[in-house]
Amino acid sequence: MVLIDGKAVAAQIKKEIAEEVVLIKEAGGKTPHLAAVLVGHDGGSETYVAAKVRTCEEVGFKSSLIHYEDDVKEEELLACVERLNNDTDVDGFIVQLPLPKHISEQKIIEAIDYRKDVDGFHPVNVGRMSIGLPCFVSATPAGILELIKRYGIETKGKHCVVLGRSNIVGKPMAALMMQKACPGDCTVTVCHSRSQNLKEMCLSADIIIAALGVPEFLKADMVKEGVVVIDVGTTRVPGASTKSGFKLTGDVKFDEVSPKCSYITPVPGGVGPMTIISLMRNTLLAGKKAICK
Amino acid sequence: MVLIDGKAVAAQIKKEIAEEVVLIKEAGGKTPHLAAVLVGHDGGSETYVAAKVRTCEEVGFKSSLIHYEDDVKEEELLACVERLNNDTDVDGFIVQLPLPKHISEQKIIEAIDYRKDVDGFHPVNVGRMSIGLPCFVSATPAGILELIKRYGIETKGKHCVVLGRSNIVGKPMAALMMQKACPGDCTVTVCHSRSQNLKEMCLSADIIIAALGVPEFLKADMVKEGVVVIDVGTTRVPGASTKSGFKLTGDVKFDEVSPKCSYITPVPGGVGPMTIISLMRNTLLAGKKAICK
Numbered sequence: 001m002v003l004i005d006g007k008a009v010a011a012q013i014k015k016e017i018a019e020e021v022v023l024i025k026e027a028g029g030k031t032p033h034l035a036a037v038l039v040g041h042d043g044g045s046e047t048y049v050a051a052k053v054r055t056c057e058e059v060g061f062k063s064s065l066i067h068y069e070d071d072v073k074e075e076e077l078l079a080c081v082e083r084l085n086n087d088t089d090v091d092g093f094i095v096q097l098p099l100p101k102h103i104s105e106q107k108i109i110e111a112i113d114y115r116k117d118v119d120g121f122h123p124v125n126v127g128r129m130s131i132g133l134p135c136f137v138s139a140t141p142a143g144i145l146e147l148i149k150r151y152g153i154e155t156k157g158k159h160c161v162v163l164g165r166s167n168i169v170g171k172p173m174a175a176l177m178m179q180k181a182c183p184g185d186c187t188v189t190v191c192h193s194r195s196q197n198l199k200e201m202c203l204s205a206d207i208i209i210a211a212l213g214v215p216e217f218l219k220a221d222m223v224k225e226g227v228v229v230i231d232v233g234t235t236r237v238p239g240a241s242t243k244s245g246f247k248l249t250g251d252v253k254f255d256e257v258s259p260k261c262s263y264i265t266p267v268p269g270g271v272g273p274m275t276i277i278s279l280m281r282n283t284l285l286a287g288k289k290a291i292c293k
Numbered sequence: 294m295v296l297i298d299g300k301a302v303a304a305q306i307k308k309e310i311a312e313e314v315v316l317i318k319e320a321g322g323k324t325p326h327l328a329a330v331l332v333g334h335d336g337g338s339e340t341y342v343a344a345k346v347r348t349c350e351e352v353g354f355k356s357s358l359i360h361y362e363d364d365v366k367e368e369e370l371l372a373c374v375e376r377l378n379n380d381t382d383v384d385g386f387i388v389q390l391p392l393p394k395h396i397s398e399q400k401i402i403e404a405i406d407y408r409k410d411v412d413g414f415h416p417v418n419v420g421r422m423s424i425g426l427p428c429f430v431s432a433t434p435a436g437i438l439e440l441i442k443r444y445g446i447e448t449k450g451k452h453c454v455v456l457g458r459s460n461i462v463g464k465p466m467a468a469l470m471m472q473k474a475c476p477g478d479c480t481v482t483v484c485h486s487r488s489q490n491l492k493e494m495c496l497s498a499d500i501i502i503a504a505l506g507v508p509e510f511l512k513a514d515m516v517k518e519g520v521v522v523i524d525v526g527t528t529r530v531p532g533a534s535t536k537s538g539f540k541l542t543g544d545v546k547f548d549e550v551s552p553k554c555s556y557i558t559p560v561p562g563g564v565g566p567m568t569i570i571s572l573m574r575n576t577l578l579a580g581k582k583a584i585c586k
Contacts, residue, residue: 106426127420130468131460133399157489165471167424174467175423178458178483187488190471195480196450197497204490 001258002151004230004265006143009150010273014059017280021060024287032287033062034118034279035084035093039077039103040070045096048276052094055276061283064090074103078111085113092118092136092286094279115291118282121168130175134291136282141172143274144209144230148183153207153228153263160186161201163218163251164211169232173209210251220256229257229264232271248272294551295444297523297558299436302443303566307352310573314353317580325580326355327411327572328377328386332370332396333363338389341569345387348569354576357383367396371404378406385411385429385579387572408584411575414461423468427584429575434465436567437502437523441476446500446521446556453479454494456511456544457504462525466502503544513549522550522557525564541565 025031034056038049049065056063066080077095084093093116099105109117114124120138128135137145148155160177164170170190178188186207191198193212202208202222210218211232223229233251241247250267258264265271285291318324327349331342342358349356359373370388377386386409392398402410407417413431421428430438441448453470457463463483471481479500484491486505495501495515503511504525516522526544534540543560551557558564578584 123417123420123424123426125420126423127416127418130419130423130464131416133416157487159490159494165473171423171468171471174471174483175464178464178467178485180458180487185485185487187482187484187490187494189480189482190467191480192471192478194450194473194478197452197480200497201480204493 001261002263004147004151004263004270006270006273010277013277017284018059031062032283033089033091034283035064035090037066037095039068039072039099049096052276055280059280070100077108081111092116092283094119118279118286132179138168138172139275139278140169141176142278144271145176145183155183156185158186158206159204160207161189161205162209163191165190165192169211212251214251215249216253218252218257223257223260225260226262229261231265231267294554295556297440297444297556297563299563299566303570306570310577311352324355325576326382326384327576328357328383330359330388332361332365332392342389345569348573352573363393370401374404385409385576387412411572411579425472431461431465432568432571433462434469435571437564438469438476448476449478451479451499452497453500454482454498455502456484458483458485462504505544507544508542509546511545511550516550516553518553519555522554524558524560
C-alpha cells in the first residue's frame with residue numbers, strides 16, 4: 001500500500017512554481033498577481049484566504065486582499081468584480097465562498113471574467129472542461145488529477161467510481177476522469193445519495209474518489225483488493241484528543257480500507273494540501289495567458 | 294416490451310408548440326424567430342436545415358435561412374454571427390455543422406450569444422447544464438430526456454449506462470441523468486472505446502443509452518431482462534433492399550435485444566424525430582426569454 005503524500009507533492013509543485021516565477025521575473029516578465037475578495041469574518045474563510053495570500057508570497061506572486069464587511073451590498077461586490085475584471089495588473093482573482101445569504105453567489109461567479117476565474121467556477125470554464133478545451137479547472141479536481149499523475153497511477157480503461165455529484169468535486173472529477181487524456185480514459189460511474197447499487201459499484205471499482213462528505217462512509221467490505229482510494233472528505237468530527245476539540249475526518253474508514261489499497265490518500269495530508277497549490281498553478285497559467293487570450 | 298414511438302411524441306409536442314404560438318400571437322406577443330446559417334452544399338446539412346425551416350413554418354415560427362458558399366471566409370461567418378447576435382428580431386439561431394475545414398467550428402460556436410444558442414453547444418450552456426442552471430440543452434439529449442419523461446420511465450436510483458462520450462450526446466446525457474431532477478437521479482456510468490468492462494457494465498444497467506455510432510454494437514447477451522434501451526446510433530449501412538441504397542442502422546441489434554427490453558427506441562423513428570422538435574422547443578423558450586434574460 002502506497003500512502004499518497006499530498007503535502008510532499010504540494011511542496012514540490014510550490015518549488016516548481018517559485019522557480020518558474022524567478023525565471024519569468026529574470027526575463028523581465030510580469031509578476032503573476034492574484035487578488036482575493038473576502039466578505040465577513042467566517043473563521044474558515046479567513047483562514048483559507050490568509051493561507052492563499054501567504055502561499056502567493058512564498059511562490060513570488062503579488063497578491064491583493066479586498067475585505068468587505070458582512071453587510072456589503074450585492075451591487076458593491078459586483079462593482080468590485082468589475083474593477084478586478086478591468087484591472088490589467090490582476091491576472092486572476094477569487095471571491096471566497098460562502099457569501100452572506102443576501103448575495104447571490106451564482107451572480108457573483110458569473111460576473112467574473114472567465115479569463116481571470118482561477119477558481120474555475122464560471123460556467124464557461126465548467127463547459128470548456130466538459131468539452132475538453134483549455135480552461136481553469138477548479139482546485140480540488142485539479143489537485144486530485146495531479147496526485148494521480150505524479151504517482152503514475154494507471155487510469156486508462158479502468159473503472160473509476162466517483163461518490164458524490166457536487167458541482168465543485170463530483171461532477172468535474174467525473175468529467176476529467178472520462179476525458180480522452182492521461183490521466184483519464186476511465187469508465188466513470190457517479191454514485192450519490194439516491195444510488196441503489198452503491199456498494200456493488202464500489203466493489204467493481206479500480207479507483208474510488210470519495211466526495212460525499214459523510215465521515216468514514218467507505219468501509220473495507222465495499223472495496224476490492226488493490227483499489228486506489230482518493231478521499232476528498234473533510235468533515236470536522238468532535239474529538240477530545242485534539243487541541244482544537246475536533247478531528248478532520250475523511251469519507252473513508254482509513255484503518256480498515258487502507259490495507260486493501262494499492263494507493264490511498266490520508267485525511268489530513270492527502271487531497272487537502274493540493275487545493276491551494278492548484279489555485280497557484282491556475283494563477284501562474286493566468287499570468288502567462290496560457291489558457292485564454 | 295414497449296416500443297417508444299419518437300415520431301408520435303414529436304408530433305404531439307409539435308402540436309403543443311403550435312398551440313402555444315397561437316396563444317402568444319393572440320395575446321399580441323412576438324412570433325418566435327429562428328435563423329439558420331448553412332455553409333456549402335453538403336447533402337445531409339441541406340436536408341436537415343430544410344427540415345428545420347419547414348418545421349418552423351408548421352409550428353408558426355418565423356424562420357430565416359442564410360446560405361453561404363463553401364469558400365466563405367471565417368471572418369464573414371463571424372460577422373454574420375455578430376449580426377444575428379444583435380438582431381433583436383431573431384430569438385435564436387444555429388450554424389449548421391459540420392463547417393468547411395478552413396473555419397474553426399469552436400470559434401464560431403463561441404461567438405454565438407449564449408442567450409440565442411438554441412443548439413446548446415456554447416460552453417456557457419454546457420457549463421450551466423452541468424451545474425444544473427437553466428440553459429439550452431442540445432437537441433438529442435433534450436429529446437431523449439423528453440421521451441423518458443413522456444413514457445413515465447422510472448429513473449430515480451437506477452443504473453444508467455451511457456455508451457459513448459461525445460460532446461453532443463454522451464457527456465450531456467450523463468450530466469442530465471445524474472442531475473437531482475426527474476428524469477434524473479440515476480447512478481450514471483459512461484463507457485467508451487477504452488472501457489475494459491463494458492459488457493459487465495451493460496449487464497448491470499437498468500437503462501442503456503447507446504451513442505457509440507457502431508452499428509448493432511449492443512447484443513442480447515449484453516443486457517439484462519427488463520432493461521430500457523435508448524438507441525442514438527444512426528449509421529448509414531449499405532442495404533440493397535431500400536430505394537436509397539442504404540439503411541439507417543442503430544447501435545443496437547434490435548431483433549435480438551428488443552425481446553428483453555421493457556422499453557426500446559427503434560431506428561429510425563425513435564430518437565431521430567425528437568431532435569428537430571427539441572430545437573423548436575429551445576426556440577420557443579428563447580422567444581419567451583424563459584432561460585436567460
